[in-house]
Amino acid sequence: MSTTTGRRVGRPRAKQRPDSGMATRDELLLAAAELFTTHGYAATTTRAVAESAGMRQATMYHYFSGKEDLLAELLESTVTPSLTLAHRLLADESRPAEARLWELCRSDVELLCGGQHNLGALYLLPEVQGERFAGFHRVRSDLKSAYGELLSATEAGAELEKDERALRTDLVFGLIEGVILVHRGDPDRPVTTFASATADAALRIVGCVLA
Amino acid sequence: MSTTTGRRVGRPRAKQRPDSGMATRDELLLAAAELFTTHGYAATTTRAVAESAGMRQATMYHYFSGKEDLLAELLESTVTPSLTLAHRLLADESRPAEARLWELCRSDVELLCGGQHNLGALYLLPEVQGERFAGFHRVRSDLKSAYGELLSATEAGAELEKDERALRTDLVFGLIEGVILVHRGDPDRPVTTFASATADAALRIVGCVLA
Numbered sequence: 001m002s003t004t005t006g007r008r009v010g011r012p013r014a015k016q017r018p019d020s021g022m023a024t025r026d027e028l029l030l031a032a033a034e035l036f037t038t039h040g041y042a043a044t045t046t047r048a049v050a051e052s053a054g055m056r057q058a059t060m061y062h063y064f065s066g067k068e069d070l071l072a073e074l075l076e077s078t079v080t081p082s083l084t085l086a087h088r089l090l091a092d093e094s095r096p097a098e099a100r101l102w103e104l105c106r107s108d109v110e111l112l113c114g115g116q117h118n119l120g121a122l123y124l125l126p127e128v129q130g131e132r133f134a135g136f137h138r139v140r141s142d143l144k145s146a147y148g149e150l151l152s153a154t155e156a157g158a159e160l161e162k163d164e165r166a167l168r169t170d171l172v173f174g175l176i177e178g179v180i181l182v183h184r185g186d187p188d189r190p191v192t193t194f195a196s197a198t199a200d201a202a203l204r205i206v207g208c209v210l211a
Numbered sequence: 212m213s214t215t216t217g218r219r220v221g222r223p224r225a226k227q228r229p230d231s232g233m234a235t236r237d238e239l240l241l242a243a244a245e246l247f248t249t250h251g252y253a254a255t256t257t258r259a260v261a262e263s264a265g266m267r268q269a270t271m272y273h274y275f276s277g278k279e280d281l282l283a284e285l286l287e288s289t290v291t292p293s294l295t296l297a298h299r300l301l302a303d304e305s306r307p308a309e310a311r312l313w314e315l316c317r318s319d320v321e322l323l324c325g326g327q328h329n330l331g332a333l334y335l336l337p338e339v340q341g342e343r344f345a346g347f348h349r350v351r352s353d354l355k356s357a358y359g360e361l362l363s364a365t366e367a368g369a370e371l372e373k374d375e376r377a378l379r380t381d382l383v384f385g386l387i388e389g390v391i392l393v394h395r396g397d398p399d400r401p402v403t404t405f406a407s408a409t410a411d412a413a414l415r416i417v418g419c420v421l422a
Contacts, residue, residue, distance in 0.1 A: 037337060038337055040336065040337045042251050042254050043253050123392060124391070124395070126248060126249055126250065167404075167405070168408075174390050174393035175386045177389050178392065180389075182385035197378050197379075201382045204415040205386075207415070
């Protein structure tokens with residue numbers, strides 16, 4: 001792939017590294033995730049991301065317009081799988097809403113805590129207020145609405161007044177995202193146990209009586 | 212206070228600004244809080260903090276050894292008042308543990324969300340893993356232990372097995388800190404309503420039956 005003159009054919013790489021089999025785009029995202037969560041977003045340069053992924057900065061710019069673009073995509077990846085699941089669960093009226101809300105909570109916690117890097121830790125960056133992150137805020141808001149719909153469909157949720165329902169939705173959503181902080185304090189805890197316990201806690205917040 | 216040659220007597224100030232009546236140390240902390248939460252920690256220089264507080268960088272170094280020192284002190288200020296309250300509540304056995312846990316939760320949420328700046332948003336900075344922040348992690352861990360003690364003293368908490376009690380403590384603590392994220396999404400919501408609702412939710416997570 002590379003000649004002794006340093007000129008390469010195919011995808012240019014800044015240095016040789018074992019081929020991970022991942023698509024270039026994903027390699028860049030993974031490198032960005034690692035650097036953003038360990039060195040910090042502000043302290044990370046696009047050059048460092050490209051080098052860590054074993055490619056030149058110019059190649060990176062072929063896939064991403066810059067650091068914000070990488071961060072926005074990483075943040076959206078922490079929400080879109082849960083949003084897809086939420087829509088599927090909302091459509092599946094054959095099961096009780098309690099069981100569906102429980103499943104959404106469990107799965108969401110597994111997604112937030114199960115990745116190699118604690119991407120949820122990036123939610124609070126001041127940079128995430130910017131316009132490039134409108135897409136992330138939209139999917140996150142859509143996910144919260146889906147939580148609210150499932151909550152309203154539970155027996156306990158249906159009995160609540162509208163304002164109180166909105167408040168409980170926020171609390172459930174806060175709990176789910178709050179596990180980011182708890183997880184960070186104890187990253188070795190098995191995610192599955194913790195995810196189920198969080199889903200139980202979410203139903204308790206709604207007012208459901210657990211078996 | 213200042214002469215036309217630019218030399219000043221008394222506390223040196225980089226530029227004139229109305230005297231806020233605050234102690235120099237507090238002025239620096241407030242300036243740091245504003246810059247860290249709006250511009251970001253990594254993007255803020257000690258020079259910017261000093262200038263925003265209306266003084267010279269050299270003066271700042273008389274009070275703080277650097278940026279980490281400012282951040283550590285700000286973070287500890289989000290925990291120590293709750294820890295003091297927790298110790299007082301733990302000692303006051305004249306009241307049911309449920310009421311004391313509720314009060315700790317409510318007060319903690321008001322502290323986290325009530326300040327002028329959302330300092331809780333700084334918890335997730337990768338920089339906060341460093342050694343200078345051992346003090347913050349210690350008081351935060353002490354506060355979690357106090358939550359655990361109050362939780363164990365409730366009727367519902369006393370019935371739980373040890374592991375389950377530790378898990379519920381983590382979930383309650385996660386909920387309280389998770390409100391940082393919820394609050395950020397809706398900073399205009401009245402903190403008092405939200406704080407009470409969060410305290411209710413915490414008791415529900417423990418398994419208490421609310422009136």
